[in-house]
Amino acid sequence: MHGSWRPLAVFAEDKPDKTGSHPDSHVDFAADRMTWLDRDGKELMAGQFTVSELTEVKGKATVKIPAFDLTTGSATCPGIYDVYLPNFLRITFRHIKPELGRPSVHTGGGTTTFFLLERISGQKPRPIDTSRTDQERLVGTWSMLISFDDAADKIPPGPSAGQVCVITKERIEWRESPKHPGFRVAADYTIDPTTTPKQMDWQNAKGGNPAPPEDGYLPAIYEFIDEDTLKVCYPESGFKATTPPKERARPTRFQSDGNINLWIMKRQ
Known part of the structure; x- marks a missing residue:
């Protein structure tokens, strides 16, 4: 320490x-x-x-x-x-x-x-590479540092928690490990990096507790702390199942409460 x-x-x-x-x-x-x-x-x-x-x-x-x-x-x-x-x-x-x-x-x-x-070690965090797009920067396997739900971390204690978020150009999945065949939460996604905070729309979302609405749409936000550290925030509740997708409230800040989940991740 x-x-x-x-x-x-x-x-x-x-x-x-x-x-x-x-x-x-x-x-x-x-x-x-x-x-x-x-x-x-x-x-x-x-x-x-x-x-x-x-x-x-x-x-x-x-x-x-x-x-x-x-x-x-x-x-x-x-x-x-x-x-x-x-x-x-x-x-x-x-x-x-x-x-x-x-x-x-x-x-x-x-x-x-x-x-x-x-x-803090001798190697400083990599600054954001402006030659790459956010879409390119998102792709990879990310170690889950925290997963806050109701303001409490769901990542278990231990020397190596092992849980990861695998992101492709079209899909985001929270898995128990990089090679685990299943997922805890998964969705297809699109992004809009021109907004503040930057927006990420989840479609066909599955998993989690409570489960996403039947249409699978969740409005999320994301932010890069540096080139290799990422925050994602999304609502898992706080709206009615009958609320039209585009009327569901999007998080405005990176914080977890009774309705909003927060992930912070490090690129592997």
């Missing part, structure tokens, strides 16, 4: 992703201190942290919990963490009403704060 990390997403208090307000920021873990700094070195958040492994009995199983506790001022915020893939780090801690206890899943909003971090 020690070293410098690039925030890919920071969610707190049901507000928009804080990385949009603080581009080129970084998070440092040194000794027992966590510090989030903006591009000018201004401190955005800081505190003393500890990590430990706790055990909890659930039914007949004993579950190990990677605990992360952050102390800011006189308050200690209980949380969890997960290093995976292996240069990515998820942290969730309860910064409001810490007496409610340690969160059991990665989630951002309400009483919790969530960080998705990428380790």
Whole structure:
């Protein structure tokens, strides 16, 4: 965990992703201190942290919990963490009403704060290649870093989550692994890169819970953080089955709530 990390997403208090307000920021873990700094070195958040492994009995199983506790001022915020893939780090801690206890899943909003971090190494992220179209840039196999549904991450913890999004020129599929024959969510798609945010229309969508409407149309948005990091946001509910496709509300920002799902992915 020690070293410098690039925030890919920071969610707190049901507000928009804080990385949009603080581009080129970084998070440092040194000794027992966590510090989030903006591009000018201004401190955005800081505190003393500890990590430990706790055990909890659930039914007949004993579950190990990677605990992360952050102390800011006189308050200690209980949380969890997960290093995976292996240069990515998820942290969730309860910064409001810490007496409610340690969160059991990665989630951002309400009483919790969530960080998705990428380790900063000698090789900088590739800037967006303007010689390529978005359609060309989308094609590939992408590691699923987070899949937020109802503001909670559905990617299981572990050193290598393994789940991927496979995108061709016409189709997008969330799979359990690159060679897995089935899918969790899939759709045909078209894009409009001229809008803000950029639009992605899903047709013939299948999978998910709840399942897409019978006509399979979902209005989505997408954004490249850099050449190899992608965000996709789409609604899975919040409209009636009888609502005409073009009248279904499209997400306006990259955030998950009770109706909207958010994926953040890294090109393999």
